[in-house]
Every structure is written in C-alpha cells, then in structure tokens.
Amino acid sequence: MTTAYLAAEGFADQLQEELQRAGVAVIRRHERLFICDGPAIAAAWAANIWHDCVELPVASIGSAARALRDIQRNWAMYAPLHHRRAALIEERLPHVSARPIVFPAAAPVAPLGSWTLLAPDRLLAAGRCSSPFANGEVAFVPDKTGPPNRAYLKLWEALVRLGRWPAAGERCLDLGASPGGWTYVLAGLGANVIAVDKAPLDPGVAAMAGVEWLGESAFALEPANIGPIDWLLSDIACYPGRLLRLVETWRASGLVKNFVCTLKFQGATDHEAAAAFAAIPGAQVQHLHHNKHELTFALLSS
Numbered sequence: 664m665t666t667a668y669l670a671a672e673g674f675a676d677q678l679q680e681e682l683q684r685a686g687v688a689v690i691r692r693h694e695r696l697f698i699c700d701g702p703a704i705a706a707a708w709a710a711n712i713w714h715d716c717v718e719l720p721v722a723s724i725g726s727a728a729r730a731l732r733d734i735q736r737n738w739a740m741y742a743p744l745h746h747r748r749a750a751l752i753e754e755r756l757p758h759v760s761a762r763p764i765v766f767p768a769a770a771p772v773a774p775l776g777s778w779t780l781l782a783p784d785r786l787l788a789a790g791r792c793s794s795p796f797a798n799g800e801v802a803f804v805p806d807k808t809g810p811p812n813r814a815y816l817k818l819w820e821a822l823v824r825l826g827r828w829p830a831a832g833e834r835c836l837d838l839g840a841s842p843g844g845w846t847y848v849l850a851g852l853g854a855n856v857i858a859v860d861k862a863p864l865d866p867g868v869a870a871m872a873g874v875e876w877l878g879e880s881a882f883a884l885e886p887a888n889i890g891p892i893d894w895l896l897s898d899i900a901c902y903p904g905r906l907l908r909l910v911e912t913w914r915a916s917g918l919v920k921n922f923v924c925t926l927k928f929q930g931a932t933d934h935e936a937a938a939a940f941a942a943i944p945g946a947q948v949q950h951l952h953h954n955k956h957e958l959t960f961a962l963l964s965s
C-alpha cells in the first residue's frame with residue numbers, strides 16, 4: 664500500500680521531520696509530495712494525504728485522462744514538474760468548481776482525488792484524499808472591511824474544516840484575543856465572547872454586541888471564576904508546552920465543551936509538544952492552509 668503526503672508550501676521540512684519521527688519510510692520525494700510505504704498516519708503537517716495511491720502508465724494525454732475518469736469524476740492536479748503535459752491532461756478532465764467559500768459554510772463533501780505526473784510517462788493518482796480541497800488549499804471570499812487583521816481566516820478555516828462553529832448565544836472564551844480578528848468572527852456568529860488579552864481590542868470589535876474584554880493574562884484565569892464555556896479558543900503567542908498545560912487545566916475543570924487552539928512554533932518545530940496534543944483522546948491537530956509556522960488543535964464534544 665502506498666500513501667502520499669503533500670506538505671503546504673514552505674512546510675516540507677516539518678512534514679519530513681514528522682514522518683521520520685513516526686518511522687514512515689519515504690520511498691520517493693516529488694517536490695512537496697512524500698510518497699511512502701504503508702497505510703496513512705495522522706500527519707499534522709500534511710496539507711493533504713493521498714490514500715492507496717496507484718501508478719498508471721501514461722501512453723498518451725487522452726489515455727491518462729481516461730484512466731483518471733474511469734476511477735472517479737473529481738480530480739485535483741499537483742504539478743510541480745512536467746506542467747505542460749499535466750495541464751493538457753487536466754484540460755481533458757471534468758471541470759471541478761473551486762468557488763471561494765462564504766463563511767460560515769460546510770466543506771464540500773464530493774470525493775476529490777489527487778494526481779501528479781511523476782515522469783512524462785508515469786502518473787501517480789489517489790481517488791481518496793484527506794482534504795476536500797485541492798492540495799489542501801482553502802479559499803474564502805474575504806471580509807475586507809470588518810476584521811482588524813487576517814487572523815480571522817485561520818479561525819474560519821478551522822471551523823469550516825470541523826464542520827461546526829459557535830451558535831448564537833453560546834459562550835466563547837477567546838484567549839490572546841487582541842486585536843480581535845477571532846472575537847470579530849465569534850461575535851459575528853452571535854456568540855457571547857470573553858476576549859482575554861493584556862492588549863486592547865480594536866475599538867470596532869470591542870463595540871460589537873456580546874463582546875467583553877478582560878485585560879489580564881490568560882494563564883492567570885481560574886476556570887471556576889469564568890464558569891461553563893461552549894468554546895475555548897486560544898491564539899496566544901506562547902510556547903506550545905505552556906499552552907498544553909493551560910488546555911489540561913481547562914479540560915480537568917470539565918467546564919469547556921469545545922477547544923480550538925493555535926500551537927505556535929519559534930525556531931525549531933516542537934514535534935514532541937504537537938504529539939502530546941495529538942495524543943489527547945479525540946484531538947485533531949492539523950496545519951491549516953492559513954497557518955504560518957503553527958498547528959491548530961481542536962477537541963470537540965460529541
């Protein structure tokens with residue numbers, strides 16, 4: 664069985680290190696695509712995981728397109744090499760609409776396969792992939808006027824991928840909230856938000872209905888003083904190990920239903936901390952298209 668892992672642009676090293684740490688044998692590297700022996704592991708740094716890959720001979724452009732169409736309808740091309748030939752094959756495949764998402768919306772559900780030309784006469788294809796988005800890249804219709812920064816895109820993507828978002832009236836605790844991109848998203852959904860950051864919120868966000876600002880350290884909060892929370896969100900600039908202890912404190916309190924937190928790395932990637940987050944039962948840890956040198960941890964109530 665062959666599995667291929669595609670890294671996001673700029674994050675191939677992180678994926679390679681993660682695969683190595685997990686003992687996954689890389690048979691071949693095709694630019695950002697790591698082609699490996701064995702079944703898939705939950706690789707956090709993979710933008711897309713290609714399951715059960717098959718290699719197909721490409722006798723002609725037409726036969727390659729036919730071979731792909733025989734497997735299924737929807738395909739996404741990854742073409743770091745042999746672009747012209749790949750583009751000619753793509754032209755013969757059914758059009759796949761990749762309209763930008765208007766938040767909030769569920770991710771597409773139609774199966775989307777992936778393929779690449781390993782050589783002019785050899786194609787690698789997988790009908791089943793982990794991401795519903797071509798090469799794991801999510802595009803949104805941006806909100807150019809409301810949010811004070813671009814951090815809102817990261818939260819939009821996390822919530823779309825999870826297929827869940829705060830409902831009107833739910834209680835959110837937004838840690839490391841300034842200047843307020845995430846708080847803007849949450850308040851926009853009608854949630855009540857306690858935004859915690861020593862730095863203030865953008866005045867436009869602070870004035871939104873349901874927003875309360877607490878100008879203190881997120882690490883100084885006592886869960887019992889805050890009470891039940893539907894969503895705990897953190898985008899605090901801090902070491903992942905410190906965030907893990909904070910998450911464990913709130914999990915132990917039993918007061919939080921859902922978590923969405925950014926793990927931020929400075930310098931070398933702390934794979935050990937990422938693995939500790941991933942080991943929390945039910946956790947999802949993933950590098951989002953809108954993440955920088957970060958991973959997003961999510962833990963949802965059932």
Ligand SMILES: C[S@@+](CC[C@H](N)C(=O)[O-])C[C@H]1O[C@@H](n2cnc3c(N)ncnc32)[C@H](O)[C@@H]1O
Binds near residue numbers: 845882
């Ligand atoms: C990347 S910014 C957050 C951006 C925010 N999510 C948004 O959407 O606008 C990181 C924030 O973490 C905050 N921060 C750092 N240490 C903190 C702490 N101990 N408690 C609360 N916030 C903290 C910083 O002040 C900074 O505003």
